[in-house]
Amino acid sequence: MIVVGLTGGIASGKSHVARFFEEEGVPVIHSDRLARDVVAIGSPGLEAVLEAFPGVRCPDGSLDRKEMARRIFDSSEDRRRLEAILHPRIRDLFHKRLKEMGDSLPVAVYEVPLLFETGMDLEVDMTVVVDVPESVQVDRLVRRDGLSPDDAQKRIRAQWSREDRNRKADCILSGTLEEDRLREEIRGILRRAALSGKTVK
Numbered sequence: 001m002i003v004v005g006l007t008g009g010i011a012s013g014k015s016h017v018a019r020f021f022e023e024e025g026v027p028v029i030h031s032d033r034l035a036r037d038v039v040a041i042g043s044p045g046l047e048a049v050l051e052a053f054p055g056v057r058c059p060d061g062s063l064d065r066k067e068m069a070r071r072i073f074d075s076s077e078d079r080r081r082l083e084a085i086l087h088p089r090i091r092d093l094f095h096k097r098l099k100e101m102g103d104s105l106p107v108a109v110y111e112v113p114l115l116f117e118t119g120m121d122l123e124v125d126m127t128v129v130v131d132v133p134e135s136v137q138v139d140r141l142v143r144r145d146g147l148s149p150d151d152a153q154k155r156i157r158a159q160w161s162r163e164d165r166n167r168k169a170d171c172i173l174s175g176t177l178e179e180d181r182l183r184e185e186i187r188g189i190l191r192r193a194a195l196s197g198k199t200v201k
Contacts, residue, residue: 002107002193003098003123007115008130011140012154013175017130018111020179020186028106029097031090031112039063048085053078058105073154087118094120106166107193116168124142126193129169132176152169 006021006028008014018028041061049058053071054066069196094110101108112120121127121183134156141152166172170187172180 001101001105001194002102002125004107004109004193005121005127006109006111006125007113007117007127007165008175009132009134009137009159009165010113011137011144012130012132014111014113014130017128017173017175017182017186018109021109021183021190023183024186024189024190026107027101027107028109028111030092031094031114034093034097035086035190036088038086038093045086045089049082052085058076073151073158076158079158083114083118087114091120091123093120093126103109107190113159114181116183117167121168125196126189127168128171128173128189129165130175131162131166131172132174136176 004021006014006018008017018030022028037043039049040046046063049063049068053068056068056071058064068082072082098108106190108126110120112118115121115124129178137156138149138152139149141155142149145152147155171192173185173189177185
């Protein structure tokens with residue numbers, strides 16, 4: 001199985017691109033769903049987060065994601081502490097999901113915002129970056145999430161720069177393509193993956 005790591009900055013269009021991979025019959029593992037699973041109510045991951053960050057428990061016992069997001073984007077130290085708790089658990093669950101898929105599938109996609117930041121690019125066979133100008137990211141965050149432009153910039157700056165991501169990418173895919181062109185580009189990436197002869201690291 002060839003594993004394609006799909007990444008990009010916040011609000012770049014990763015989820016939109018992932019849906020087109022799925023329409024081509026390619027299974028997609030979404031890291032945001034893995035992240036939710038590792039902090040499910042009663043999980044060791046949730047207990048570890050609640051111990052490290054008092055005040056982020058909802059009345060029903062779940063993680064208060066809004067408060068957690070506010071804290072980690074206000075403090076790089078808090079962000080690193082949370083990542084140290086979650087990323088190893090997410091990585092382990094990712095590999096578990098791959099094993100559950102079996103070896104018969106030719107290609108799978110792992111959609112993950114922090115592919116390079118966490119070193120997960122070393123555990124996939126090909127990296128695809130969905131790229132948009134920062135001004136597009138800010139506009140989408142303001143319209144989609146109701147953030148102020150300053151808060152949008154803060155979230156963008158918490159990730160790798162656009163230049164660093166693109167320099168590391170095997171393929172760069174514009175996050176503003178029309179659907180027909182996007183579908184063509186994705187089919188080209190899948191052909192390249194199928195011909196690469198690699199297997200997941």
